[in-house]
Amino acid sequence: MKKSIAGLVLALAISTPVLASPLGFTYETVWTHSASGAEIVAYDSLSERFFVTNSSNDGLDVINAKTGAHISSVSLGGSPNSVAIKNGIVAVAVEAPTKTDNGQVMLFNASEAVNGTPTIHSVTVGALPDMLTFTPDGHRIIVANEGEEKKGIDPNGTVSIVDISSGINTATVESIGFTAYDGDEAALNARGVRIFPNKTASQDLEPEYIALSKDGSKAFVTLQENNTLAIIDLNDTSKAPTLISLGSKDHSLPGQGIDGSDKDGVNQVNTFNELRGLYQPDAIASYNVAGKDFFITANEGDTRDEDKRLSKLTLDPTIFPNAAELQKKGVLGRLKVSSIDGDIDGDGDLDQLFSYGARSFSIFDEDGQLVWDSGDQIEQLIIDLFPSFWADGREDNKGPEPEGVAILQIMDHWLAFIGLERSSAVMVFDVTDPNSPFFIDLMANFGDVSPEGLLTLSSAESFDDANYLIVANEVSGTTTLYRVSIPEPSVLALFFLGLLPLGYKQFRRS
Numbered sequence: 001m002k003k004s005i006a007g008l009v010l011a012l013a014i015s016t017p018v019l020a021s022p023l024g025f026t027y028e029t030v031w032t033h034s035a036s037g038a039e040i041v042a043y044d045s046l047s048e049r050f051f052v053t054n055s056s057n058d059g060l061d062v063i064n065a066k067t068g069a070h071i072s073s074v075s076l077g078g079s080p081n082s083v084a085i086k087n088g089i090v091a092v093a094v095e096a097p098t099k100t101d102n103g104q105v106m107l108f109n110a111s112e113a114v115n116g117t118p119t120i121h122s123v124t125v126g127a128l129p130d131m132l133t134f135t136p137d138g139h140r141i142i143v144a145n146e147g148e149e150k151k152g153i154d155p156n157g158t159v160s161i162v163d164i165s166s167g168i169n170t171a172t173v174e175s176i177g178f179t180a181y182d183g184d185e186a187a188l189n190a191r192g193v194r195i196f197p198n199k200t201a202s203q204d205l206e207p208e209y210i211a212l213s214k215d216g217s218k219a220f221v222t223l224q225e226n227n228t229l230a231i232i233d234l235n236d237t238s239k240a241p242t243l244i245s246l247g248s249k250d251h252s253l254p255g256q257g258i259d260g261s262d263k264d265g266v267n268q269v270n271t272f273n274e275l276r277g278l279y280q281p282d283a284i285a286s287y288n289v290a291g292k293d294f295f296i297t298a299n300e301g302d303t304r305d306e307d308k309r310l311s312k313l314t315l316d317p318t319i320f321p322n323a324a325e326l327q328k329k330g331v332l333g334r335l336k337v338s339s340i341d342g343d344i345d346g347d348g349d350l351d352q353l354f355s356y357g358a359r360s361f362s363i364f365d366e367d368g369q370l371v372w373d374s375g376d377q378i379e380q381l382i383i384d385l386f387p388s389f390w391a392d393g394r395e396d397n398k399g400p401e402p403e404g405v406a407i408l409q410i411m412d413h414w415l416a417f418i419g420l421e422r423s424s425a426v427m428v429f430d431v432t433d434p435n436s437p438f439f440i441d442l443m444a445n446f447g448d449v450s451p452e453g454l455l456t457l458s459s460a461e462s463f464d465d466a467n468y469l470i471v472a473n474e475v476s477g478t479t480t481l482y483r484v485s486i487p488e489p490s491v492l493a494l495f496f497l498g499l500l501p502l503g504y505k506q507f508r509r510s
Contacts, residue, residue, distance in 0.1 A: 021441045023413060024487045025428065027469070029445050029480060031068030035061050036477040040131075040453035041470050042085040044110040048463045051090060051110070052472055052479050053080040053453075060092065061479075062113050065463050068481065072116035076106055084141070085110060086134035089168060090118075091141050093129035100153040103129040105143060105160070107168040121168045126175060127155035131209045135216040135234070139165040142219050142234070144207035145175075149304075154199065157206040159221060159232060159241075176232060178202045180240035192245030194226045194278075196304065197340065205230070205243075211286040213293045213366065220284055220295050220368070224302045227278045229368050244368035248276035249358045255375040258359065259383075262395040264330040267383045269376050272332060274319060274351070277301075277358040278341075283405045283454075287414050287431070293366040294434045296416050298402040301357020307336040309396075314349040334396040357398040361405060361418050363434045371434050378402060382423060386442050391422035398422070407431070408456035410467055410486045415440070417469055419451035426451060426471060443469070449476035 037056030044051065049071060050063040058078055062071040078094040085091070090113065092106045104122045112118035126145025134141055140163050147157035158177045181188060181201035188195050195204045208224040212234075219232040221241070227248075230241040251258050257269040258277065281297030288294070311333035315323040327333040337353045344351040360374040378400055382389050391400045404419030416431045425444040431437040452474040459465045469482045 022438065023430065023440060025415075025440045025484070026486075027441070027443050027482045027484045030468075030483050031481050032445060032447070033061070033063050033068045033070065033479045034477060035070070035479070037474075038452075038472040038477045038479050039474050040080075040082050041455050041472045041479060042083045042090070043455060043457055043461075043470070044085045044088060044090070045461050045463075046088045047110050047114075049110065049113070050470060050479070050481075051083050051085060051113070053083050053092070055079050056477075060090075060113075062116070063479065065481075068479075072114060074108075074113050074116050074118060076120075078104065081129060082131045084133050086138040089134075089138070089164065091132055091134070091162070093125075093132045093143060094122075095128050099128050099148065100150050100155050102127055102155075103145065105129060105132065105141060105162055105171075107164065107171060109168075121171065123162055123171050123173050125160035125162070125173060126158035129160070130207070133210050133212060135212060136214070137216060139163065140216075140234075142210050142212065144210050144221060146206045146208060147203070148206060149203075154203045156202045157204075157223070159207050159210070159219065159230075161234070161237065174237060176237055176241065178205045178230075178241065181205070181243070188243070191243075192247055193228045193243050194341070196306070209281075209283050211284040211295055213286065214288040218293075218366070220286065220364075222281045222284050222297060224280050224282055224300070225304055227280050229281075229364070231368055242368070246279040246281070246362075246370075248278050248354060249360070249373070249375075251275040251277055251355075257376045257379075258355070259379055259395045259399065260332045260335040260355070261330055262393050263334060267387070267390055267395075269379050269383065272326070272353075275332070275353045275355065277355050278338070279358045279360075279362065280356060281362070282403045283419075285405045285407045285416075287407045287409070289414065289432070289434060294371065294431075295364045295366075296405050296407065296431065297362045297364065298405040298418055299358035299360050299362060300401050300403040300421070301355075301359075301398045303336070303338075303356055306338060306340045307356060308339040309333065310335045310337050310353065313337065313339060315353075316347075316349045316351045319351050336397045355398075357401065359399045359402065361402055361416065361429075363431065363437070365434075372437060374429070374437070377439065378418070378420070378427060381427070381439060381442070386425070389420075389423045389425045389442065389444065391420070394422045402427075404451055404454040404471075406454035406456045406469065408458060408467060408469070408484070410458075410484075411488075413486060415484075417443075417454055417456065419454050419471065421450050421452070421474075424449050424451065424473070426454065426469070443482060445471075445478075445480045445482075447476060448473040448478050448480055450474045
């Protein structure tokens, strides 16, 4: 049988390690800045500085973008959850001392932060402002107010629109909530929008993260614990947000498996009947291909203490005749699953099992419909190619936890960077064709633990015409800048031609 061209390409990839990364993608660590509490990072192109939230000192660290040197710290008087910058304006989401109270968005000019004492203007938004982003024109700031419950107090989850078109000292605030859905909780649950028992929709729906359409007309908001996406029409805020349930991943299907045990003595992805994974994305990012908006989600998963180990729950004996086997700790017994989802017939036992997070990233279109999902690729790739990055001990609880996502265009390629909180690494995928992404590389820097906030800089906006990824790592408190690149097509072609004889020789031997 003749060997195909595809086989030759595979032989090249195997025989030539440098070809392991498609497109000739490369990265290098430029610098690492160390400080406790680093979580979210923003960039000001005018002053060429990074601003990093620091929860340990209730402020922001200002860092020289070229060298990583600390310039100053800005005190905010409260815990910062997010920072964004546009046209020299810094916006910071700051939660209240009592997190169920309304929080603040603090605004100041980046140019004034060199000595750490800028003039700060603040506006009141909803409870627990968790993430914010500017509209493309820089006139508005869209804020996700999570409104988490604490000590029996459960404020409404809302999205605030801060208008700074007339200046930051005259900013105005409009809030969008979910009261239009109060009374429809049973119908929402039937549609797959997770509303917890004895909660109103307006209380229970909790905005987590926001991405905007290219023209700034729509906000796509992840409601993580609710396993739902909310779409807000920013041109007509009188409309109730559209709610789209994200459904669940069928872990019985090939390519959608899971490693569900930390006590089986092996790292191995398997499929299981009646086990489904709630997508529950944290971060979301947008990009536009051929005039169409697409949105990428990092499907981390999250709970509100309703999770239980599978071994502690009662399974329907007809659907699960093998319950005793499944509930062994070396199979799925230690897997955390929902105790409030899956009782389909209402008889008190579980007919389906729902675990937290899809252990993947997904691509959705502008209508919120699923276009593509990475399935079990993340776990499989780590097992097969990067075993030292396996999130050991987390198999029973959300695995590597894809949490952050950032997107970068280099030439005609769109790259998605997926931060893996528990693996302390970033996976890179080419998502130029939203229907057919492919894996490129895994990035990591020794000493960085638990990537939280990811930000990309294109050559057009960076300080030296190169492309960059910057990552704030929550546990280690480090912030690392990577230079990333793809060679020009002509250079890559010469590169492949130069290696062709070597690859062909190896191919002939196989």
